[in-house]
Amino acid sequence: MLDRNYKKIESDLIDWIRKKVKDAGCQGAVIGLSGGIDSSVTSLLCQKAFPENTLGLIMPCLSNPEDKIDAVKHAEKFGIKYKEINLSDPYQKLIQTINDYDSELDLEEVINNKNLAAAQGSLKLALANMKPRLRMTLLYYYANLNNYLVVGTDNRSELKLGYFTKYGDGGIDIAPLGNLVKLEVRGLARKMGIDPKIITKQPSAGLWDGQSDQDEIGLSYREIDYYIVDGEADAETAAKIEKIAAANRHKLELPAVPNF
Ligand SMILES: Nc1ncnc2c1ncn2[C@@H]1O[C@H](COP(=O)(O)OP(=O)(O)OC[C@H]2O[C@@H]([n+]3cccc(C(=O)O)c3)[C@H](O)[C@@H]2O)[C@@H](O)[C@H]1O
Ligand SMILES: Nc1ncnc2c1ncn2[C@@H]1O[C@H](COP(=O)(O)OP(=O)(O)OP(=O)(O)O)[C@@H](O)[C@H]1O
Numbered sequence: 001m002l003d004r005n006y007k008k009i010e011s012d013l014i015d016w017i018r019k020k021v022k023d024a025g026c027q028g029a030v031i032g033l034s035g036g037i038d039s040s041v042t043s044l045l046c047q048k049a050f051p052e053n054t055l056g057l058i059m060p061c062l063s064n065p066e067d068k069i070d071a072v073k074h075a076e077k078f079g080i081k082y083k084e085i086n087l088s089d090p091y092q093k094l095i096q097t098i099n100d101y102d103s104e105l106d107l108e109e110v111i112n113n114k115n116l117a118a119a120q121g122s123l124k125l126a127l128a129n130m131k132p133r134l135r136m137t138l139l140y141y142y143a144n145l146n147n148y149l150v151v152g153t154d155n156r157s158e159l160k161l162g163y164f165t166k167y168g169d170g171g172i173d174i175a176p177l178g179n180l181v182k183l184e185v186r187g188l189a190r191k192m193g194i195d196p197k198i199i200t201k202q203p204s205a206g207l208w209d210g211q212s213d214q215d216e217i218g219l220s221y222r223e224i225d226y227y228i229v230d231g232e233a234d235a236e237t238a239a240k241i242e243k244i245a246a247a248n249r250h251k252l253e254l255p256a257v258p259n260f
């Protein structure tokens with residue numbers, strides 16, 4: 001699976017991005033830069049497609065400070081224009097606003113801890129998913145302003161599982177990595193000279209301290225990717241993947257509309 005012609009994939013994806021942006025009547029690309037591998041590869045592809053018209057947005061939201069350092073280093077290494085907009089305060093204020101107006105749940109502990117570890121059950125995800133949705137708002141601000149497309153970073157593994165926030169990091173215009181599973185994204189990243197620290201970092205949505213894709217999904221990318229590409233998996237793994245995929249399929253569809 002890993003034995004792919006990454007040089008050709010790279011140049012085909014650069015051409016594809018250029019065509020999609022031009023066909024949309026747009027002039028460039030805006031991407032969220034997390035310091036993770038998917039956004040590093042995507043931003044570099046965009047930068048090669050539109051060297052002058054690619055904008056990376058670094059948007060920490062009570063995030064691990066290491067990630068911002070990695071994102072800045074990546075942007076500077078490859079000459080990607082970027083801005084940092086820290087969303088921690090607006091995020092906290094939004095939670096405070098909910099707390100002020102809705103007395104049903106007490107969010108003081110979450111607000112004071114600045115950590116979603118204090119939130120349990122559905123509250124944890126409800127608050128966590130607001131982070132990518134705030135980022136999406138900023139990405140579209142810059143897309144509208146500059147006549148750019150919002151370029152998403154979702155890969156084939158995440159799309160198959162629906163492992164993204166609906167209208168958050170899933171709220172995008174195009175997804176250049178959408179036909180590459182995570183292990184293939186790693187192959188492409190190596191070929192493109194992405195910093196090995198970024199390539200070997202544990203994949204994480206970074207929505208709360210210590211979150212990792214593998215722990216949350218309960219499967220490794222090796223298991224997920226071999227199943228997606230070659231159909232190789234034991235019956236239990238295959239069933240688990242299909243169950244998650246079925247539950248999240250709505251994320252890839254348009255909202256249901258009555259047919260009467
Ligand atoms: N059948 C259906 N038809 C239409 N809509 C349906 C639906 N079932 C739920 N929904 C709607 O969808 C909502 C649930 O979806 P959503 O809001 O996305 O929430 P949900 O899928 O519960 O959470 C997002 C997941 O993606 C992960 N994530 C997020 C961001 C980045 C990354 C990453 O890889 O870096 C991962 C995150 O850790 C979490 O596990 C429901 O509250 C409901 O509004
Ligand atoms: N702090 C952040 N600043 C800007 N964008 C972010 C930030 N955190 C997440 N994003 C955006 O959300 C996307 C989805 O996150 P995701 O974690 O799947 O990708 P990644 O961090 O690039 O790679 P990995 O999955 O290996 O962690 C990112 O690729 C990026 O575009």
Ligand SMILES: [Mg+2]
Nearest residue numbers: 034036204205
């Ligand atoms: Mg990440």
